[in-house]
Amino acid sequence: MEFFDCVCRRVSVRQYKDQEIDRELLERLVDAGRRAPTARAKEPWEFVAITDKGVLKKISCVAENGKFIENAAAAIVIFCAPTKYYLEDGCSATENILLAATDAGVGACWIAGDKKEYAKVIAVLLNAPAGLALVSIISLGVPKSIKDQVKKRSLEQVLHWENFL
Ligand SMILES: Cc1cc2nc3c(=O)[nH]c(=O)nc-3n(C[C@H](O)[C@H](O)[C@H](O)COP(=O)(O)O)c2cc1C
Numbered sequence: 096m097e098f099f100d101c102v103c104r105r106v107s108v109r110q111y112k113d114q115e116i117d118r119e120l121l122e123r124l125v126d127a128g129r130r131a132p133t134a135r136a137k138e139p140w141e142f143v144a145i146t147d148k149g150v151l152k153k154i155s156c157v158a159e160n161g162k163f164i165e166n167a168a169a170a171i172v173i174f175c176a177p178t179k180y181y182l183e184d185g186c187s188a189t190e191n192i193l194l195a196a197t198d199a200g201v202g203a204c205w206i207a208g209d210k211k212e213y214a215k216v217i218a219v220l221l222n223a224p225a226g227l228a229l230v231s232i233i234s235l236g237v238p239k240s241i242k243d244q245v246k247k248r249s250l251e252q253v254l255h256w257e258n259f260l
Contacts, residue, residue, distance in 0.1 A: 096198045105193055106244050108202025109163040111236025115146070116168045120199055124171060124235070127195035128188040134180035140188050140230075143172040143221050153220055157213040158232065161206035167234040172217065173208070174227040182209055185230025192233055202238030205231055 096104070125142045133139070145151060146169045155165035164170055173189055175181035189205055196203040208214055208229035217229055 101194055101198045103244065105197040106242045107204040108236070108238045108242060109204050109234070110239040111163075111166050111168060111202055111234075112239055113166075114168060114237040116201060116235055116237070118146075120201065121146070121169055121171070121235075123199070124192045124195050124201075128171070128173070128192040131184070131187040131191040133184045133187070134178070137176075137178045137180070137184065139176040139178045139181050139184055141174045141176075141223075141227060142188075143174070143223075145170045145172065145221075150220070154217060154232065157216050158206055158211070159213075161204075161232060161234065163204070164206060164232065164234040166236070168236040170235060171233045172221060173230045173233070174218070174223055175230050177226060177228055181228060182230060185209070185228075189231045189233060196233075196235060200237075202236055204234045206234060208232055 121144045125144060128142055129138070129140065151167055151170060152165050154170065155162050158164065171192055173185050175185040178184070193203050193205060208231045214229040218227065
């Protein structure tokens with residue numbers, strides 16, 4: 096897929112077909128994530144790829160805005176070591192994965208991790224080493240339907256040439 100087309104097609108997909116995603120594709124998505132920009136080249140990230148339905152169900156029980164993960168084929172959970180820019184780094188990896196998923200025809204949705212009460216519960220559930228912070232959870236699956244992008248603020252509204260005047 097042409098890159099800008101991929102950017103324009105990326106939407107949050109929360110409904111999935113009952114269809115698996117193969118391991119090679121999950122590896123490819125994490126490979127896209129690990130290639131993201133990272134402050135001071137720290138690469139503080141760790142990625143947990145989950146296909147176990149029981150674990151997805153457990154995550155759905157605690158992630159209040161991510162109930163739909165129960166019906167996902169898989170998830171990639173991003174943790175970061177507590178570097179100065181861990182959140183920016185984890186988010187840039189997250190977006191790389193979302194775009195790579197779109198490119199591969201896989202539906203994905205970013206589920207909040209950082210700042211959430213359930214972050215510690217998920218860290219324990221996934222046996223994360225002490226000190227790692229949950230940044231995001233990405234649910235993945237074959238989309239039930241193709242969605243249009245949600246209405247975004249227009250380019251004219253958000254682009255300011257040279258300054259705000
Ligand atoms: C930091 C962050 C946290 C998010 N958390 C959730 C979430 O917990 N549950 C959810 O359904 N969507 C979540 N989203 C997805 C947004 O709701 C979505 O990106 C937004 O509605 C715009 O829609 P789009 O992704 O289709 O363009 C999150 C997105 C970001 C960037």
